[in-house]
Amino acid sequence: MLRIMKILILNGPNLNLTGEREKEIYGNVSFKDYLETLRKLFPEFTINYFQSNIEGEIINRLQQATNEVNAVILNAGGYTHTSVAIGDTVKAIDIPVVEVHLSNILAREEFRHHSFIAPHCVGSVFGFGLDSYRIAISYFRY
Amino acid sequence: MLRIMKILILNGPNLNLTGEREKEIYGNVSFKDYLETLRKLFPEFTINYFQSNIEGEIINRLQQATNEVNAVILNAGGYTHTSVAIGDTVKAIDIPVVEVHLSNILAREEFRHHSFIAPHCVGSVFGFGLDSYRIAISYFRY
């Protein structure tokens, strides 16, 4: 296990709506608030955060991440299922990336069963709601 | 029927070329000029307009739209067939969205027969050229 100190949580499209819309699915905690909870639960890590609805900006930030953090928690949202390009970036960079989803993508529509990102990740955590992030980060704590 | 007063027409990739290229398909009226026609035909509505070639900016504007207008007329262009992410946004927001296409997507290439956006829209209007917008807005007039 690498000695991880800095982690980037990178969220894709519509994840800025967490806690605001479709609360029956995503709960009523905003991601901003949840981030504070995470930082308290994992005081040994510096947790950076970035969210964008733009596919290419996610690619930009992933490319920068290699110089900035030791690991990435990536929830690419709807781009998970369609973005060859983000998958190529995850493959190209050196730091470990963990894939996260709020819902269990294998339990939803057929088109969400495929992930272009999973093949290049350390591992994947699906379906625990916001808890997916906590569980994913726990991979790096020993 | 909701009392609609403000409508956003939201156009996706390449629709800024309307009236300039492939005129045999799209006619030779620019969308800017057509917008004036629409505003005259529907004086009871305020019609806002936004166009972007960037998928994520369409998502951004759809998210803002809930605070800005009562309804959206959305022509997502080529993203219609590939964007899980825009479909997720349309599903997440509260205001009615009507899907519009210049051409009849069911009459074109196989890959255009699927719409990730349609399942979350009030309804869809396809194939009438620029008239598709006029017909779609007429849904809100009673």
Next chain:
Amino acid sequence: MLRIMKILILNGPNLNLTGEREKEIYGNVSFKDYLETLRKLFPEFTINYFQSNIEGEIINRLQQATNEVNAVILNAGGYTHTSVAIGDTVKAIDIPVVEVHLSNILAREEFRHHSFIAPHCVGSVFGFGLDSYRIAISYFRY
């Protein structure tokens, strides 16, 4: 735009049940009553009406329509997805045909995503309930 004066609304199987069954989907107005509303909304048009549950009678009436009306509003119901033969008729006749559906067929079962009729129509209007007819006819009003 053609100068349209006579329009045939041609309804396929089970549309005679509108307003009687599955009201949560189709509303509780019978098509007969709705037809009166349409005739009042579009006094400049003569609106003929024909409904049949028999595929071949829809073909018969479409063939006659060329001598009888200037345009057809066609809701082929369940035959939309299975009838090569009706599609061939729409292709063969000269007058404009507009496809209409009460529900958004792209948002329902996979087998309803395909239309044998759409490729030969002027355009398609889906998903606005009975309003789909009003919206479709508005195409011919200028």
Next chain:
Amino acid sequence: MLRIMKILILNGPNLNLTGEREKEIYGNVSFKDYLETLRKLFPEFTINYFQSNIEGEIINRLQQATNEVNAVILNAGGYTHTSVAIGDTVKAIDIPVVEVHLSNILAREEFRHHSFIAPHCVGSVFGFGLDSYRIAISYFRY
């Protein structure tokens, strides 16, 4: 269980040939004769009978059936696998419909494995030859 008194047996295309052709498959009893047997076996029920080779007439009769009988035994023959429209009718009407086939459709050609009717029926009975009708009606006897 509903108290059933009147049952309509509704047969689709080519079932008028029973007992006349392909006897190695369908036996050599005509449906008319078999109907008498059924009426004797189930004296507590009034059993009506209708057969048509025309898809739309099957739809017509299904729609009428709600005012005429308490249950329908439906063998839609070849239309089982192709008729979205009959499936829509079965879904729309209120009385219970039991699907019946002489042969086991899951044991024949691939295109017979799908039924547009099954999803809207109480249940299905396949493969017992003419006995399928007797078995299906026995559902209503208690």
Next chain:
Amino acid sequence: MLRIMKILILNGPNLNLTGEREKEIYGNVSFKDYLETLRKLFPEFTINYFQSNIEGEIINRLQQATNEVNAVILNAGGYTHTSVAIGDTVKAIDIPVVEVHLSNILAREEFRHHSFIAPHCVGSVFGFGLDSYRIAISYFRY
């Protein structure tokens, strides 16, 4: 070879439009006129004719044909590709059926490549325009 004396030409949907519409495809001779030509070319045969746009009427006539003629020339038009029921009828009757199409169905849209009727026919003749009928009948002349 059977001694053939009476032949039924059985035409399906839209074939009554031959010579009237889409002349660039089907030529400008009406089927009525062409029938006269055929009768002159084959004076040794009695040639009956029936056309219907209704699938079930084609089934009805095929069932009757066994008592009426020695062979059938069947152009089921658009029903060729969708009608399990007509295929079942052709399989069930005893007299030889020859499948005919004006256009080469293997050279058109994918959905026309399949024929539910072909497996039960003596043979098939595709793509020679109205000549397909002449060529098919020549099978019975020796």
Next chain:
Amino acid sequence: MLRIMKILILNGPNLNLTGEREKEIYGNVSFKDYLETLRKLFPEFTINYFQSNIEGEIINRLQQATNEVNAVILNAGGYTHTSVAIGDTVKAIDIPVVEVHLSNILAREEFRHHSFIAPHCVGSVFGFGLDSYRIAISYFRY
């Protein structure tokens, strides 16, 4: 019809939960209790019963059944859709097997539409809940 005297009801995985879980689907009668009802309804038959969650034990019991009973009522549960091996056993043994399901498998998920067992059965009865067993056994009563 064979003179049937002994019947084996053979139930596959999870059918031991009947009446205990998912009662909205399967009712609240346990299979043990239902078995008593069946034995009373069919006093002329000896009805044996076996349930196992293990695929191979179902095969074992089917193989034994030829020396033990005259007919089998088989509900293979989830193995219906995946077990080539059970299908092979049904094909190999001599006594008649009737396939039964509580729910209508053609009305559920796509992967339940296929049955490896159906092609080798006398017939199939689907969708009547526990009544499916009663209906299936009625096939053997004359």
Next chain:
Amino acid sequence: MLRIMKILILNGPNLNLTGEREKEIYGNVSFKDYLETLRKLFPEFTINYFQSNIEGEIINRLQQATNEVNAVILNAGGYTHTSVAIGDTVKAIDIPVVEVHLSNILAREEFRHHSFIAPHCVGSVFGFGLDSYRIAISYFRY
């Protein structure tokens, strides 16, 4: 209709076995003998003949045929379903080609339902055994 005088019958793989093997399918007349029959039936035509089991030799002969004959009757045998290259040749040459098969390819294995050659032929004649050739040539007689 072109004035046809010279016709090449071009046979593909295994057609040299006609009359020798699988006689229950192909009859017991050798193609050589049948050719004499054809020449007598059509004295107004010069009928050349070529058979090869080698795909490329069929292409060679098709290319030469433009300088040698006015029309080709082509039975490409098993290459029909796999040879993009022969299809390209038929498309490239100027003289009319009629496709012929002894058996009805649409009634056999799935992989025989597709023809790479049909789209570029005048028409197709399937399923009449050796008679398919006679019927095909009759297209050129008027």
Next chain:
Amino acid sequence: MLRIMKILILNGPNLNLTGEREKEIYGNVSFKDYLETLRKLFPEFTINYFQSNIEGEIINRLQQATNEVNAVILNAGGYTHTSVAIGDTVKAIDIPVVEVHLSNILAREEFRHHSFIAPHCVGSVFGFGLDSYRIAISYFRY
């Protein structure tokens, strides 16, 4: 979050080989030893363990688990991708089940991309090797 006290780790086929074979994939720690590590890391939980290569025994144990533990960590191994029956059991029982895999199944052969179990689980953890179990259990610690 439920107050969890007893957890069952349920391992499917070949997971008894962990630490013995294919060590480059699964590491060289046996599951028995790893279990001790887990028990030390989570002293607040009683962790039961069961492994079987037999599909039906996994079903048996899942059914018992409802009376025995508060939650299940399930690694169904190869049965994940083929067992409708285990999926049905997970759906039928009341206690939360978390799906775990050593490898990232979305990054391996196509046939491992589908899980019949995922749709009925609380969530899924894939690809972290033996760490997947630790991460999954951390879901229950707060």
Next chain:
Amino acid sequence: MLRIMKILILNGPNLNLTGEREKEIYGNVSFKDYLETLRKLFPEFTINYFQSNIEGEIINRLQQATNEVNAVILNAGGYTHTSVAIGDTVKAIDIPVVEVHLSNILAREEFRHHSFIAPHCVGSVFGFGLDSYRIAISYFRY
């Protein structure tokens, strides 16, 4: 070539019926008797034998085999086409496994064309009836 001394013949579901049922396919020699023939033909080998209808017991025995024999002749019967789990076991163990089938699986139903086991075997022998075992063992004799 390894020096092979002990071989395990491992037979899957329904292979205990060899010589008893469907003799037209499998011959009328029981596997027990055939085993004696094999032992006489290959006196230099110790040939062990195990048959089970239970998938997991086949896995158990394959896992044990590494400590017991030098090679396995595996006929997994119907599990060949459905068992990811047995395929995983063959991959995990060190000794050579040869796949055997009585019938030619590539010549039967589509669902038998795939083998989850083949990719991990030394080689495969299909279609020679019981002789397949003799042929497979001859691989180890030099």
Next chain:
Amino acid sequence: MLRIMKILILNGPNLNLTGEREKEIYGNVSFKDYLETLRKLFPEFTINYFQSNIEGEIINRLQQATNEVNAVILNAGGYTHTSVAIGDTVKAIDIPVVEVHLSNILAREEFRHHSFIAPHCVGSVFGFGLDSYRIAISYFRY
């Protein structure tokens, strides 16, 4: 078992490269040399040999083989997966044909999993390298 005396080994495309190229796959023995080994191992048989890269020449030689040998060992190389025509020839001739491959075609690319030849062969031997030939011939020795 036929009394076999003469065997033809018939090799398809690229098998003349055995022992020269891709030795890690095919070994470094040339087929010529291996043939000598085979002839010594099976002195009771006359073993003829033919190799061609031309599909049609393989067909020619198979057709001749019926007059020349008692059995054929056929490795059609890459044509195995694409040649309907060679499959037709194997079906048409009377003598037994055994299919052989050096590699296990079920363990390679998807397009190699299908064999047009297998359905018409006595049996198939895959994956033992050059040994596949020895094993296949052993079928004929008793």
Next chain:
Amino acid sequence: MLRIMKILILNGPNLNLTGEREKEIYGNVSFKDYLETLRKLFPEFTINYFQSNIEGEIINRLQQATNEVNAVILNAGGYTHTSVAIGDTVKAIDIPVVEVHLSNILAREEFRHHSFIAPHCVGSVFGFGLDSYRIAISYFRY
């Protein structure tokens, strides 16, 4: 051939990493340095350069390109396989576009075999590493 003077090289996502990551695939020359080499090799052309990870910015630049250069060399990276929108832009603009890829996309994962861009390009050059650009530009030199 058009007289070309100004060329835009337009690179899509992750191509800014060339020479920095996955050097075994893409070599260790940065695109910036390679651009200098190209400018020296083709002194007769002005070569502009633009790279973006954002799909919509590639569309923006393609739209501008018509007023700026005479030809485009486009490597759309991962968007090649998913972007209907970029394909629409290439179709809409007037200047020639040549598609380029470093790797041979037909030799990689299935999802890279399709290009939405190719159908609208002059031609495509794949698989020569950075040399693909040099080769593509050589098209314009005469």
Next chain:
Amino acid sequence: MLRIMKILILNGPNLNLTGEREKEIYGNVSFKDYLETLRKLFPEFTINYFQSNIEGEIINRLQQATNEVNAVILNAGGYTHTSVAIGDTVKAIDIPVVEVHLSNILAREEFRHHSFIAPHCVGSVFGFGLDSYRIAISYFRY
């Protein structure tokens, strides 16, 4: 880069028709004449030429090429999409092979989108007409 001195241009089926047929696609220059142009443009190379319509002769020549030239420019025409065998040869030989097509195969019929040859080539050049050869050879000039 290898020091290339001798190059073989190897053309497959129908490429001997270049300049003679379908000139709107392939231009009106014969390949013989074009070859002279190429030889003048690349005086530093000896350019050999071979064309055949026979798949196996292309294989023969590819095998010989290793002793004859340093590189091959291969346009396999229609065999590109169907020939597993030619693909195997390209993989087996040592010298670099560049794939060339006159038209852009990704822009034509679906069945031309796949190339069995591409995975084993250095690179591919598609769609520039005869210029494709010039562009491909320029790869070897430095």
